[in-house]
Amino acid sequence: MKVLKIDLSKYRYEIEDRKDLFEEWIGGTGVAVQLLKEEMDLRADPLSEENVIVFAIGPFTPAYPLASKTVAMFKSPLTGNLGESHAGGRTATAIANAGYGAIIIKGKSKKPVYIVVHNDKVYFRDARVIWGIADSLIVGRIIAENEKGRGIRTVMRIGGGGSNLVRYACVTTETYRHFGRLGLGAVFGSKNLKALVVVGRGSRKIPNRHKYKEIYEKILKLALESDAMKKYHLLGTAVNVNPLNELGALPTKNLKATKFEKAEEISGEALAEHNLGRRIACSHCPIACIHIAALRIPYETEPYFYKTIMISYDYEPIYALGSMLGIGSRDGLLKLIHKVEVYGLDAMSTGVCLAWATEALERGLITENETLVKLSFGDVDGYLRAIDYIVKQPNEFYKVLAQGVEKASEVYGGKEFALAFGKNEMPGYHVGHATHIGYLIGLRHSHLDNAGYSLDQKLKEIPPPHEVVDKLVKEEAWRQVLSSLVVCFFARGVYKPEIVAEAFKALGYETSPEELKMKGEKIYREKLKLKIKMGFDPDSLRLPKRIFETECFQGRLSEEYIREALRYWKEKYVLPLV
Amino acid sequence: MPKRLVIRDIEKCVGCGLCMFACSRRHGEIGNDYSGILPVSLSGFERGATVIFCRACVEPPCAQVCPTNALTPRDGGGVIYREDLCIGCKNCIEACTIGAIFERRNGKPALCIHCGYCANYCPHGVLGYEEVEA
Ligand code: SF4
Ligand code: SF4
Ligand code: SF4
Ligand code: SF4
Numbered sequence: 001m002k003v004l005k006i007d008l009s010k011y012r013y014e015i016e017d018r019k020d021l022f023e024e025w026i027g028g029t030g031v032a033v034q035l036l037k038e039e040m041d042l043r044a045d046p047l048s049e050e051n052v053i054v055f056a057i058g059p060f061t062p063a064y065p066l067a068s069k070t071v072a073m074f075k076s077p078l079t080g081n082l083g084e085s086h087a088g089g090r091t092a093t094a095i096a097n098a099g100y101g102a103i104i105i106k107g108k109s110k111k112p113v114y115i116v117v118h119n120d121k122v123y124f125r126d127a128r129v130i131w132g133i134a135d136s137l138i139v140g141r142i143i144a145e146n147e148k149g150r151g152i153r154t155v156m157r158i159g160g161g162g163s164n165l166v167r168y169a170c171v172t173t174e175t176y177r178h179f180g181r182l183g184l185g186a187v188f189g190s191k192n193l194k195a196l197v198v199v200g201r202g203s204r205k206i207p208n209r210h211k212y213k214e215i216y217e218k219i220l221k222l223a224l225e226s227d228a229m230k231k232y233h234l235l236g237t238a239v240n241v242n243p244l245n246e247l248g249a250l251p252t253k254n255l256k257a258t259k260f261e262k263a264e265e266i267s268g269e270a271l272a273e274h275n276l277g278r279r280i281a282c283s284h285c286p287i288a289c290i291h292i293a294a295l296r297i298p299y300e301t302e303p304y305f306y307k308t309i310m311i312s313y314d315y316e317p318i319y320a321l322g323s324m325l326g327i328g329s330r331d332g333l334l335k336l337i338h339k340v341e342v343y344g345l346d347a348m349s350t351g352v353c354l355a356w357a358t359e360a361l362e363r364g365l366i367t368e369n370e371t372l373v374k375l376s377f378g379d380v381d382g383y384l385r386a387i388d389y390i391v392k393q394p395n396e397f398y399k400v401l402a403q404g405v406e407k408a409s410e411v412y413g414g415k416e417f418a419l420a421f422g423k424n425e426m427p428g429y430h431v432g433h434a435t436h437i438g439y440l441i442g443l444r445h446s447h448l449d450n451a452g453y454s455l456d457q458k459l460k461e462i463p464p465p466h467e468v469v470d471k472l473v474k475e476e477a478w479r480q481v482l483s484s485l486v487v488c489f490f491a492r493g494v495y496k497p498e499i500v501a502e503a504f505k506a507l508g509y510e511t512s513p514e515e516l517k518m519k520g521e522k523i524y525r526e527k528l529k530l531k532i533k534m535g536f537d538p539d540s541l542r543l544p545k546r547i548f549e550t551e552c553f554q555g556r557l558s559e560e561y562i563r564e565a566l567r568y569w570k571e572k573y574v575l576p577l578v
Numbered sequence: 579m580p581k582r583l584v585i586r587d588i589e590k591c592v593g594c595g596l597c598m599f600a601c602s603r604r605h606g607e608i609g610n611d612y613s614g615i616l617p618v619s620l621s622g623f624e625r626g627a628t629v630i631f632c633r634a635c636v637e638p639p640c641a642q643v644c645p646t647n648a649l650t651p652r653d654g655g656g657v658i659y660r661e662d663l664c665i666g667c668k669n670c671i672e673a674c675t676i677g678a679i680f681e682r683r684n685g686k687p688a689l690c691i692h693c694g695y696c697a698n699y700c701p702h703g704v705l706g707y708e709e710v711e712a
Pocket of ligand 4: 590591592597628699700701
């Protein structure tokens with residue numbers, strides 16, 4: 001597998017063969033950890049020239065369906081620690097077909113540029129003219145028209161969020177998929193990098209045609225016919241809104257509640273019935289879980305003039321910009337999602353920041369002098385304007401809010417209800433203890449690290465904290481294999497250890513479920529070590545009081561229980577690596 | 579009767595590219611270098627997706643400009659491609675009005691020869707394989 005290293009400071013690139021790395025660390029997350037260790041001064045300021053971005057794919061791309069994701073690793077400007085973010089779209093297959101296992105971006109360009117990788121060539125293009133375009137959709141369109149490679153390329157770009165260094169700005173790919181969490185967009189912005197285009201045309205020989213066909217068909221069949229992915233077939237991830245609301249686990253109005261009286265209105269069912277206009281797929285995915293709503297908006301002043309915008313929705317933005325902000329109108333919600341999409345912001349972080357600001361305003365910690373606009377739960381127009389301000393940062397308050405809710409609550413108070421874990425804004429689940437332990441100990445502070453929210457729903461009774469921690473770490477270790485392959489986490493029911501081993505065999509690699517699991521544990525430890533080297537301290541993890549005040553599915557949560565879990569995790573998993 | 583690859587309902591295309599990967603697999607390859615079908619967005623996925631492939635001309639311009647007879651008209655439309663005769667001049671790529679001939683890494687063309695294999699892999703019923711008048 002080849003690694004492409006691009007140096008923006010010198011406008012140079014080189015290609016290295018790193019078969020060694022991929023053999024030992026699979027690909028994706030496993031390889032990205034190693035490359036970051038090799039390439040980066042781990043004490044670097046995330047927004048400085050020294051930060052390094054690694055994009056890595058795995059050995060199953062483009063060999064098998066649903067190996068459709070790319071891992072990005074960098075130092076996060078939001079948390080100051082390890083940043084890892086995954087995205088679908090066409091990025092993974094384009095990188096693979098261009099002939100790479102990973103692409104590294106170092107340094108900083110003197111002037112705005114975008115990079116085009118076309119198989120084994122790299123071009124640096126002047127981006128001064130488009131640097132100021134805040135709409136990531138337009139940026140994508142312009143670059144797509146300028147460049148070759150229609151159909152076999154990916155256009156990873158930033159909007160106004162990234163170029164204005166909002167620390168939770170994302171990098172958007174193929175209009176609707178995102179390297180969303182932890183601020184990769186701001187890292188692009190700090191490097192004067194508007195976009196990375198990869199055009200890939202290429203292929204490699206199938207080592208064992210017979211075996212390969214057999215396992216390919218098996219995976220495809222599992223994906224299409226079994227229950228393993230049914231959930232994503234029909235309503236998409238938005239299917240979660242109603243059940244979580246019924247469980248009493250849907251964070252509402254800055255988590256003052258876990259049931260939202262208007263949940264039904266913004267549910268997957270309602271969106272499908274009234275707005276779903278189209279579905280699309282990531283490259284090599286038969287499911288097409290990307291649900292796109294059509295929103296018809298009349299012109300303000302002209303009668304019989306309409307515009308129709310297409311907005312991709314998922315559970316997370318529905319939670320963050322819907323229930324969390326008390327927004328119960330579908331049109332309003334879709335406008336907010338669209339706004340966030342246009343600027344290229346992380347929807348979850350944006351929603352949580354605004355929810356905190358709303359409550360801080362209610363409580364008088366800040367005034368309209370700071371917020372410039374009245375923010376109140378349920379008021380779409382106020383939030384639409386506030387999102388403009390987060391990007392434009394016209395005053396001190398918005399400069400701070402653009403650094404995340406942790407920072408904002410440090411400056412203005414209201415930490416008790418500032419919902420961040422490891423400085424990363426909260427995902428949309430308040431189910432039980434494992435949910436929050438999961439956010440805290442998950443190495444990305446993401447709900448997908450270890451799926452605590454799902455564990456909470458399965459538990460019949462509450463086990464001692466150490467059992468929960470062991471279960472979560474075990475899940476997270478296996479997910480390191482999935483994110484090294486790199487397959488879509490939604491296909492985790494398809495890619496069981498036995499299937500993965502079989503799929504490897506057809507590609508000419510012998511391995512076993514046991515060996516894979518061991519690799520997962522090894523990658524988990526390596527990633528945790530990297531986090532520690534970047535300054536991660538489990539004792540500094542803050543528990544927002546709000547999660548103990550608002551009842552969830554499991555009832556009222558115990559702070560002592562979660563603290564005990566953290567003590568145990570530190571003792572058993574962190575300290576041996578220090 | 580000869581058959582050809584046809585579109586059943588283009589509006590249903592989700593741009594997944596399963597057809598494209600199937601076409602290269604048919605050649606024993608993992609990837610897209612050999613693929614004669616291309617899934618594209620319509621100036622961005624906001625407007626949906628479509629696939630581009632040979633529409634089986636009865637009088638194929640691509641074959642008419644081929645200096646070596648690597649491309650010859652096929653019964654039922656489209657062409658038969660003999661790679662061993664191809665000199666990689668790319669005339670055919672220029673000649674196809676709909677841009678359905680793609681350039682491989684080695685400079686030679688990749689194009690649909692209407693074998694029907696990919697139609698089995700389109701999960702959304704966009705593609706079909708149907709008999710046509712010769
Ligand atoms: S490749 Fe183009 S020109 Fe040739 S037969 Fe097909 S559609 Fe016609
Ligand atoms: S590239 Fe090959 S097939 Fe195409 S016109 Fe030239 S010789 Fe014929
Ligand atoms: S019909 Fe055959 S040659 Fe044509 S695109 Fe499909 S798989 Fe490729
Ligand atoms: S497999 Fe079907 S849905 Fe997917 S890109 Fe090809 S034609 Fe479109």
